[in-house]
Amino acid sequence: xxxxxxxxxxxxxxxxxxxxxxxxxxxxxxxxxxxxxxxxxxxxxxxxxxxxxxxxxxxxxxxxxxxxxxxxxxxxxxxxxxxxxxxxxxxxxxxxxxxxxxxxxxxxxxxxxxxxxxxxxxx
Numbered sequence: 001x002x003x004x005x006x007x008x009x010x011x012x013x014x015x016x017x018x019x020x021x022x023x024x025x026x027x028x029x030x031x032x033x034x035x036x037x038x039x040x041x042x043x044x045x046x047x048x049x050x051x052x053x054x055x056x057x058x059x060x061x062x063x064x065x066x067x068x069x070x071x072x073x074x075x076x077x078x079x080x081x082x083x084x085x086x087x088x089x090x091x092x093x094x095x096x097x098x099x100x101x102x103x104x105x106x107x108x109x110x111x112x113x114x115x116x117x118x119x120x121x122x123x
Contacts, residue, residue: 015042016050020058023065032097036073036121039066043075052081060091068096068111073121083110 002009013021019042022029029035055063063086067079093107095114102116 014050015045016047016054018042019046019051019066019070020054020062023062023069026097032069032117032119033122036069036119037123039069039075040073040121040123043070043073043078046075046078048078048081051078052085055082055085056088060086060089061094064091064094064111064113065096068108068113068115069119071111072119 001012001014003012019039022035022038026032026035029038055066063082067082070076070079091112093112093114095105095116096119097117100116102114105114105116107114
């Protein structure tokens with residue numbers, strides 16, 4: 001989206017695209033707890049229709065993780081259309097934190113996420 005600055009207009013990421021980028025690069029985003037904190041703040045400006053449009057263009061694993069984390073931070077109203085986007089694709093259980101093992105991880109059946117890390121937002 002375009003944002004006006006004193007020097008003119010610049011292109012910046014939309015809140016919806018930023019949400020997916022956070023999950024695409026979790027290390028650069030300082031981990032899942034920080035992502036959950038940012039999603040809490042972003043949830044105030046995310047448009048659910050735009051989020052669903054982007055979900056159809058993203059890998060199912062990112063949609064699953066985003067849906068799970070958004071639900072965890074209390075933004076379930078924004079994720080209502082995401083399971084429908086996933087239904088159009090093939091998707092299976094994915095770990096919440098890729099490459100991380102857990103003794104006895106829980107499974108979230110709504111998002112098909114293996115909850116191998118406890119996530120807490122700092123808000």
